[in-house]
Amino acid sequence: MLLNQDQVMIRDAVRDFAQAELWPHAAKWDKEHHFPKEVHKGLAALGAYGICVPEELGGAGLDYVTLALVLEEIAAGDGGTSTVISVTNCPVNAILMRYGNAEQKKQWLEPLAQGQMLGAFCLTEPHVGSDASALRTTAVKEGDEYVINGVKQFITSGKNGDVAIVLAVTDKAAGKKGMSAFLVPTTAPGYVVARLEDKLGQHSSDTAQINFDNCRIPAENLIGAEGEGYKIALGGLEGGRIGIAAQSVGMARSAFEVAVAYAKERQSFGTAVFNHQAVGFRLADCATQIEAARQLIWHAAALRDAGQPCLKEAAMAKLFASEMAEKVCSVAIQTLGGYGYVSDFPVERIYRDVRVCQIYEGTSDVQKIIITRSL
Template structure:
């Protein structure tokens, strides 16, 4: 699939930044758990943190194909940073633009797009993952204020965000239509990070459990209308799934490129191991799977950009790309042999980083459920 001149320019911008500013530091950030705030801010300055927001609000006014290209490149440089990029683009700036009041957009949107403010998305709770309608966090109207109480789990950027989109039940009798969305400043009294999780990978991105304890918000901090929270939460499923598919592709591509380079340098029996058919065929399979994933991702993104139904295609892209990526990263370790198991080489980090792609933004099981329902109705 050919790219437009603008899409190529955006991809090359992200690629140069990832190679020069992210990849050289990724191993250290993984080791220390460092959150690269300066680099995130720079991404905002480059226009890559509000890509789907129109230019009138400071965004790039770009399309979903461009976002997928950026996600692939940033993920190839550092997976954790790409998670922050996905968060800011798909589930922070986009909902604020689409559902926010004029006053909310004036107050927050340009600052989110520029990454002066970083966002978080607080839907998941300790007992609810895929079943988003079963959340227990409550927002009780007392006088002219909503009082929020509840716990949120697996919150990306829970300690580093300035503003969180939080979902809470405002009408217990209305089921999922009783869920509303709120803009929650993370410095508000009652916002408490209970713990920062110790994870398998993506250690440059913080993941937290957050408690809301009698946190008070004015009605002006509700995003959308009462009862629209569930719609807001699900409105950008395609965007998030396309972006995470592209993230998985980028991580896998980085592992493949490391394996390809190693196979050309490492010699056994008097020749580079690439010349051994067992290794050459493995790399051929890896390259083929990467191209197949990219085609699925760009197809889903183009449908989305054309205003056509794309939930099935986005789920297919995420399902295939995330599972393909684990296979490719595992194969990259195998090409390295024992060295692939060492922290001295990047492929073990890529393997750890990519595993989560089969879980967040909808597990592989949920993707298969969505696809099965779609093909049954065709």
Template sequence: MSFKLSDEQLMIQSMVREFSRKVVAATAAERDQTKEFPWKNFKQMGELGLMGMMIPTEYGGEGADAVSYVLALSEIAYSCASTSVVMSVQNSIVCESINRFGTEEQKQTFLVPLAQGEIIGAFALTEPDAGSDPVSQTTTAVRDDNNYVINGTKRFITSGKNSRAVIVTAKTDETARHKGISAFLVAKDTPGLIVGHMEDKMGLRASDTTDLIFENCRVPASALLGNEGDGFKIAMAGLDSGRIGIAAQSLGVAQAALDASVKYAKKRKQFGKAIANHQGIRWQIADMATQIEAARQLVMSAASMKDRKENYTTQASMAKLFASEMVNQVTARAIQIHGGYGFTKDYPVERFYRDARVFTIYEGTSEIQRIVISNSVLK
């Protein structure tokens, strides 16, 4: 299948590429060291329409298609994976979930400022003892007249510290398994919502990852996103879209690693000639380029299916599985091509390698993707 980009899609890709490589890349290495959240980036990205790309214009978004979104996201990831993961969660899970399931009041209160990049959103599903098995979560939401009282702890929450709106899942019926899970849209300043431990991570260090603790957090019944019992459905729909986002991020980081390797191989000389002229290096580069192109086709296929409003769950899992495994292989090859220099922070491939490692883990591990795919094939 051939994916010919439209003039509008090419324009978006070009615009984001210029912004990413001039603005985002300028401080990426520094922020990797300091763990400084890239607020300036997000302000500018909001002005460019990148924080709610697929949201209708009446709610502050750009009304762009999924293909344009993955093109833009991969360009941001090329320069800074930390920035791209926040953009991905904001677009793919938070904004889309509110747009699809939210009330008009929720859209006006939360979706508009989220889509315009005025605030950052978070999605709280994972718990200390419930990661790949969300049905085992223990967070509860008990109805009390016109309110719900939420209690529980969520773990590994992207933008947990810097977000201002949180979608949180909780059990409203502990006997109904996945049908007893509901979702709530909670303002960050709600009493009883506490930001807990911030992780000191291997990669994505400028993106904050924290616990969110709910201690008798009382929210109005109007905070319910969708209906009672819709939480699992909302989470799975968000993760389908989010998995395309992770695959697009993988593409961006892998392309950056390949480009850095090509540049280095042309300059570095051993045995009297540039190492790019040695067959062993050329084959490494050929394999990297082929893997990236194969992943790109899977990502574009999943995004196109989404744009056509087809069921893209399996294709999203395939794209996420292949692309996330691919970027780990490509960044490892990039370090090998750089030799000892690749093991130092003087060259960006060291950061690419660390950032890429989590792509096979979050928003559904590679093992979970294989379950989703095999279930589809064997159905």
């Protein structure tokens, strides 16, 4: 797939920003578990929070291929920052664009697309990961309000976000058709950040457990109709998987570039390590796999842009890219030897950051289930 001139220009602009404003500080943010609000303002100025949102709603009015390009470049600078951007773009913005009414788009989508707000997506629960039909969080209508009770787990931007899309059960007897989706401001009474997770990586983004303790929201914060939550969640995850795949490529590329530079400089047995076939061939495999993953992502994104089904293709892209990225980061560590294992070099951090890409937005096994069902 060939990129057009606008896509190349946007990619290069985001790459320049990421290499100047993210990459030099990523190690510090990682060690300090720092959320770089100041950098997010710069990304908002670039339009990174509303790539696919129409211009009349405050977004850039671009496509999913461009979103994939942007997320790859941001992830190449810092994995945690890219996750915050990814969640806001998709699933949050994508769900509001497709299912939100005019008032919800005006109140929530516009500031999200402009980077004035951060979005969170509350699906996972302590006992529920990919099986969205087994949710226990409930939403009961009382007059002109809904009262939400339950616990959500592993929520990106659960603390630093401004509004969350929350999936909850409104009809326990209806199974999948008893789920509904709601917009919940993180300042709502009863929205409680119970715990921040101590994670392996991506320390520049927060991951929280959220307790909903008689959390009251206006009835107009229901997205779509009651019973549409399962459909809404799946639609958001489809695009989100393209985003996670793009993140995977960005992080893999960064680790790969560090490994190549090191191998060309490091001398061993009278020549650069790069010139030893055992090393060079491993890096050649990495380069091939990175490009293959990128093409899978662009294909899935192009299908979504064309309005065609891409559930299988998005699953393939996420599966291949996330698995590839861990392998590439492992090769990068091996190439640097002892230096790859210590924090003086960035590859150990990238390895920690990329590992979650095989877990969130549906594990690798879930992607295989989706692909298998399409055969």
